[in-house]
Amino acid sequence: xxxxxxxxxxxxxxxxxxxxxxxxxxxxxxxxxxxxxxxxxxxxxxxxxxxxxxxxxxxxxxxxxxxxxxxxxxxxxxxxxxxxxxxxxxxxxxxxxxxxxxxxxxxxxxxxxxxxxxxxxxxxxxxxxxxxxxxxxxxxxxxxxxxxxxxxxxxxxxxxxxxxxxxxxxxxxxxxxxxxxxxxxxxxxxxxxxxxxxxxxxxxxxxxxxxxxxxxxxxxxxxxxxxxxxxxxxxxxxxxxxxxxxxxxxxxxxxxxxxxxxxxxxxxxxxxxxxxxxxxxxxxxxxxxxxxxxxxxxxxxxxxxxxxxxxxxxxxxxxxxxxxxxxxxxxxxxx
Amino acid sequence: xxxxxxxxxxxxxxxxxxxxxxxxxxxxxxxxxxxxxxxxxxxxxxxxxxxxxxxxxxxxxxxxxxxxxxxxxxxxxxxxxxxxxxxxxxxxxxxxxxxxxxxxxxxxxxxxxxxxxxxxxxxxxxxxxxxxxxxxxxxxxxxxxxxxxxxxxxxxxxxxxxxxxxxxxxxxxxxxxxxxxxxxxxxxxxxxxxxxxxxxxxxxxxxxxxxxxxxxxxxxxxxxxxxxxxxxxxxxxxxxxxxxxxxxxxxxxxxxxxxxxxxxxxxxxxxxxxxxxxxxxxxxxxxxxxxxxxxx
Numbered sequence: 105x106x107x108x109x110x111x112x113x114x115x116x117x118x119x120x121x122x123x124x125x126x127x128x129x130x131x132x133x134x135x136x137x138x139x140x141x142x143x144x145x146x147x148x149x150x151x152x153x154x155x156x157x158x159x160x161x162x163x164x165x166x167x168x169x170x171x172x173x174x175x176x177x178x179x180x181x182x183x184x185x186x187x188x189x190x191x192x193x194x195x196x197x198x199x200x201x202x203x204x205x206x207x208x209x210x211x212x213x214x215x216x217x218x219x220x221x222x223x224x225x226x227x228x229x230x231x232x233x234x235x236x237x238x239x240x241x242x243x244x245x246x247x248x249x250x251x252x253x254x255x256x257x258x259x260x261x262x263x264x265x266x267x268x269x270x271x272x273x274x275x276x277x278x279x280x281x282x283x284x285x286x287x288x289x290x291x292x293x294x295x296x297x298x299x300x301x302x303x304x305x306x307x308x309x310x311x312x313x314x315x316x317x318x319x320x321x322x323x324x325x326x327x328x329x330x331x332x333x334x335x336x337x338x339x340x341x342x343x344x345x346x347x348x349x350x351x352x353x354x355x356x357x358x359x360x361x362x363x364x365x366x367x368x369x370x371x372x373x374x375x376x377x378x379x380x381x382x383x384x385x386x387x388x389x390x391x392x393x394x395x396x397x398x399x400x401x402x403x404x405x406x407x408x409x410x411x412x413x414x415x416x417x418x419x420x421x422x423x424x425x426x427x428x429x430x431x432x433x434x435x436x437x438x439x
Numbered sequence: 440x441x442x443x444x445x446x447x448x449x450x451x452x453x454x455x456x457x458x459x460x461x462x463x464x465x466x467x468x469x470x471x472x473x474x475x476x477x478x479x480x481x482x483x484x485x486x487x488x489x490x491x492x493x494x495x496x497x498x499x500x501x502x503x504x505x506x507x508x509x510x511x512x513x514x515x516x517x518x519x520x521x522x523x524x525x526x527x528x529x530x531x532x533x534x535x536x537x538x539x540x541x542x543x544x545x546x547x548x549x550x551x552x553x554x555x556x557x558x559x560x561x562x563x564x565x566x567x568x569x570x571x572x573x574x575x576x577x578x579x580x581x582x583x584x585x586x587x588x589x590x591x592x593x594x595x596x597x598x599x600x601x602x603x604x605x606x607x608x609x610x611x612x613x614x615x616x617x618x619x620x621x622x623x624x625x626x627x628x629x630x631x632x633x634x635x636x637x638x639x640x641x642x643x644x645x646x647x648x649x650x651x652x653x654x655x656x657x658x659x660x661x662x663x664x665x666x667x668x669x670x671x672x673x674x675x676x677x678x679x680x681x682x683x684x685x686x687x688x689x690x691x692x693x694x695x696x697x698x699x700x701x702x703x704x705x706x707x708x709x710x711x712x713x714x715x716x717x718x719x720x721x722x723x724x725x726x727x728x729x730x731x732x733x734x735x
Binding site for chain 2 (some may be wrong): 192198201206208209212323
């Protein structure tokens with residue numbers, strides 16, 4: 105606290121025009137990111153986490169309607185011109201995407217693709233760009249950089265390609281790296297390596313990280329703060345300890361109960377969250393989670409809960425019964 | 440090969456086996472289909488170019504006393520109904536047929552690529568307008584339309600070429616547009632945008648290079664089809680005018696003597712078939728070699 109925030113997202117709302125009418129993908133999303141901070145955005149498919157990332161970087165599809173604000177050092181990215189956004193992308197915000205197998209141009213050598221990213225925003229000449237590319241390849245742990253730079257992507261495994269993507273994201277030393285499900289397409293053994301690499305390299309460059317994932321487990325050792333999204337809204341946000349040990353939203357609780365843990369007494373079964381995420385065309389009334397919530401009361405289907413402070417300083421939850429849910433979990437852990 | 444076997448058994452976390460970069464030509468050489476097509480075409484185009492040197496005599500020189508001559512040392516494929524040397528006419532005919540097909544092929548490739556790219560990148564109204572024009576042209580039977588245009592302009596090789604170009608650029612335009620549209624949605628194009636590259640660089644470095652392969656394949660196969668269409672139109676008397684030799688025109692002349700001298704139709708028929716086969720084989724081979732989904 106006290107430190108000025110680097111990125112401040114307020115009331116971000118993204119809707120898509122479609123033949124079924126407006127589809128609300130993100131609804132009043134707010135969070136802040138401090139310089140060098142690592143936050144995680146968690147949610148299931150369709151919860152709006154990727155759409156949020158795309159809207160912040162101006163990469164949303166043409167049928168998207170975006171409102172709210174996203175201030176990077178005071179400049180609102182949602183109102184910046186295309187030209188300004190092009191400079192923000194790559195130079196100030198680097199991105200790593202979900203599918204490393206298809207995120208590199210198959211017709212271009214690895215080295216050239218990194219050089220291109222370097223040349224896009226720095227005044228480097230061809231030679232300096234080449235040196236920088238080799239240096240980046242080395243930093244992300246690609247063996248024999250000078251030889252690898254001459255290879256085409258199909259010679260690389262998924263994990264290697266994701267390393268290259270990280271190198272590209274860091275090419276211009278951005279202030280923020282947004283990693284959108286960077287490990288989803290990778291083997292479990294490689295996932296940890298990539299997350300560690302992301303943490304290590306971003307720390308070296310002093311870049312803040314927004315890690316978008318559906319896997320709470322990945323965030324445990326990585327993020328300082330976590331934003332839990334459900335159906336385009338923030339369900340809960342707080343520091344890692346609050347989220348893991350004092351969840352105040354039934355959805356977060358459900359997510360935690362459906363993950364295997366080794367630091368708790370052995371449970372016989374995982375408890376899945378009943379039902380399916382709602383269709384964004386037809387969102388439930390009141391609290392969007394109430395049809396799946398085991399603790400739902402009448403008020404839940406009538407009134408939209410506000411995102412309010414629970415207990416800790418930065419711990420917010422959007423639940424009418426946040427305090428009771430928090431107490432519930434505390435009892436569970438104790439027993 | 441021994442090297443590959445060694446690296447394949449090495450631990451998986453090591454760098455994948457690094458193959459030396461192979462040129463397109465070397466890859467083609469390894470593909471029998473493509474090689475066969477390439478050899479046929481190279482031989483035919485070389486023979487066409489070298490016609491003045493290798494033809495036994497002037498293709499238009501008549502020897503009325505020596506009509507329908509059988510195969511001999513002087514006339515390797517005999518003579519036709521006017522006593523002209525058949526081989527010489529085939530060789531000179533190759534110049535017209537093969538290079539006209541190639542010329543028309545290159546022209547429609549150029550037009551199609553430009554129109555298709557504009558439609559694909561611009562989108563919106565421009566895209567709609569261009570594609571409706573293509574739709575209208577595609578709604579006509581193409582050979583008939585080419586025939587009508589050439590007929591209006593009057594017979595002649597140049598007019599025939601104009602007619603063919605006017606009709607056949609549509610396939611490329613439509614294909615290019617489709618390729619541009621599908622390529623724009625690829626994750627690596629999004630990555631390129633995420634790096635902050637300007638639109639023209641995204642198009643020239645990331646979209647277009649990945650489209651070259653399918654376009655070359657279509658172009659090759661299409662040139663074979665153009666050769667057939669050209670022969671058909673010439674057969675109908677719309678192309679070159681006598682006495683210039685051209686394969687389709689030779690077929691047409693030979694048709695009158697089908698019963699007494701079938702070889703006059705057989706030779707140009709074989710030439711046309713062989714050339715078209717060459718283009719198809721090369722096209723198929725190129726498809727295998729250039730297919731980006733096939734990783735070597």
